[in-house]
Amino acid sequence: MLSQYLYISTAPTLPREDVDAILATSARNNPARGITGLLLFNGRNFLQLLEGDEGEVSELMQTISADPRHSGVSVIDRRSITARACPTWAMKRVMIAESIETRRDMLERDLPEGLDPEVRKMIVNFAVLN
Template sequence: MLVRLLYASRASEPVTQATVDAILAQSRVHNPSLGITGILCWGGDIFMQVLEGGRGTVNTLYNTIASDPRHVRVEVLHYEEVSERRFAGWTMGQVNLAKINPSILLKYSEKPQLDPYSVSGKVSMALLEELIATASIIGRAG
């Protein structure tokens, strides 16, 4: 059974491009063998990530992420059983919101910054869908 899990977290230390690159590299090495696909979105110290795959595998990976000391305030925003993957083309795509037109963020929240804690999981998923539609996500698997 396939599931889609969307969560948010705050970094416990300042986020650098090297930090994000390391997370993405690890994801791209390990996720294909686990059958995990998804995207990682970050802005400032906030991360938002979608994980798709088998229920047990996604749940195990999420629990590992939630216990990682590099994250605080890890919260599930949306969880659903799905008939097909939405992010099948990504072993782990990425969005750096510092490079996104602020009007896209403003469309979905009170301020032009990523704050998934202040909107519903449905709104956060809609934002990600728009980022896909506007080709703002990079790192698609070949």
């Protein structure tokens, strides 16, 4: 059974190099686990979408929750899915434009088309905060 998790967390002092390291680790480890998804970081908070086998994603969420580089891990959406929204993304960093005015347009262009409209709205709403 495929599952999709969307969570947020706080990492106000995390340097860019650590974010890059997280992405590199994800790109290296996720394919073997059958996990795909995307990651947004606004300089203070993460929003990550994970999708894959329920057991694998649940196990990864436990690892993520225990990671000391961030705190306040909160799952804001969890659902069973019939198809992946990000089938080719081991873990894609979706960049957030500096200008709040251009964030929505940039995300609409970069987010996968297969995302559930409700999940898409949560991601866009996160990105336009600041």
